[in-house]
Amino acid sequence: MDINTVNSLPYEDFVDVFGNVVEKCPLITAAVWSRRPFGNLADLEAAISEFIDALPESGKEGILRCHxxxxxxxxxxxxxxxxxxxxxxxxxxxxxxxxxxxxxxxxxxxxxxxxxxxxxxxxxxxxxxxxxxxxxxxxxxxxxxxxxxxxxxVKKICNLRLKGLVRADPPNKL
Ligand SMILES: NC(=O)N[C@H]1NC(=O)NC1=O
The missing domain is CATH 1.10.3330.10 (Oxo-4-hydroxy-4-carboxy-5-ureidoimidazoline decarboxylase)
Known part of the structure; x- marks a missing residue:
């Protein structure tokens, strides 16, 4: 899947595809959908990372406890x-x-x-x-x-899971 396809996904499909890039935390995926359009995979990853970083310590512990x-x-x-x-x-x-x-x-x-x-x-x-x-x-x-x-x-795991789902480079259509 390329980034244009990612950006065109309705939130239901977006959560279906990316809901487990952070283990058992589809809430994070559902939240970052609002940050579309993403310029590339790194943008999507940064949105997830920023969401996690903004959580209180109890929220970060909650993410760990989902593993x-x-x-x-x-x-x-x-x-x-x-x-x-x-x-x-x-x-x-x-x-x-x-x-x-x-x-x-x-x-x-x-x-x-x-x-x-x-x-x-x-x-x-x-x-x-x-x-x-x-x-x-x-x-x-x-x-x-x-x-x-x-x-x-968690962020390293997320990075590798995302790379498995999204093509890093724009497809060469010519
Ligand atoms: N506990 C723990 O680290 N679990 C995770 N690590 C990983 O690479 N996949 C997992 O589910």
């Missing part, structure tokens, strides 16, 4: 969104051995107990070894730093 655990209950139960399932599988999180699975579960729980929101990382930019290492390291951070870091990761 499923990595290698967690939803992955085991087959209830992940398509995007999340593909991202987690790409990082090898659907094929952990028993020791890795129990380590991730233990660290995910410790992280959530400490911060009140889940550990979020862009799985497509990391492999399972790096994810495990980041999970144990980031458990030690302060809450404000982790909120900021988690939102940065």
């Amino acid at each position: 499923p655990d990595l290698a967690g209950r939803d992955l085991r139960g087959g209830t992940l969104t398509r995007e999340s399932r593909e991202e987690q599988a790409g990082a090898g999180l659907d094929a952990l051995d028993a020791a890795e699975a129990s380590r991730v579960a233990q660290l995910n729980d410790a992280y959530k107990r400490r911060f009140g929101f889940p550990f979020v990382i862009c799985a497509r930019m990391n492999d399972k070894g790096r994810i495990l290492q980041q999970l144990s390291q980031r458990c030690l951070n302060e809450a404000a730093a982790e909120r900021t870091r988690g939102i940065e990761e």
Whole structure:
């Protein structure tokens, strides 16, 4: 889909197509529809980013809480969104051995107990070894730093999901 097509979408279709670029947060997509027309993909991404940045800290934590655990209950139960399932599988999180699975579960729980929101990382930019290492390291951070870091990761996930949906360059019609 090119940016002209994106700009021509009624809001129902826009939310259908882009509703999960921020995991389980179609409200963000529905809100930025009002910012059309977008000059390019970066404009659409910037509108999403600005919306997120304008939220109070509780809203940012809410976005993080919409994310499923990595290698967690939803992955085991087959209830992940398509995007999340593909991202987690790409990082090898659907094929952990028993020791890795129990380590991730233990660290995910410790992280959530400490911060009140889940550990979020862009799985497509990391492999399972790096994810495990980041999970144990980031458990030690302060809450404000982790909120900021988690939102940065949400934006990386969003960037890659958007790139999968919108052609970056205008189509060459000649
Ligand atoms: N918890 C968490 O990071 N989940 C997300 N990360 C990612 O790349 N896709 C997700 O669903």
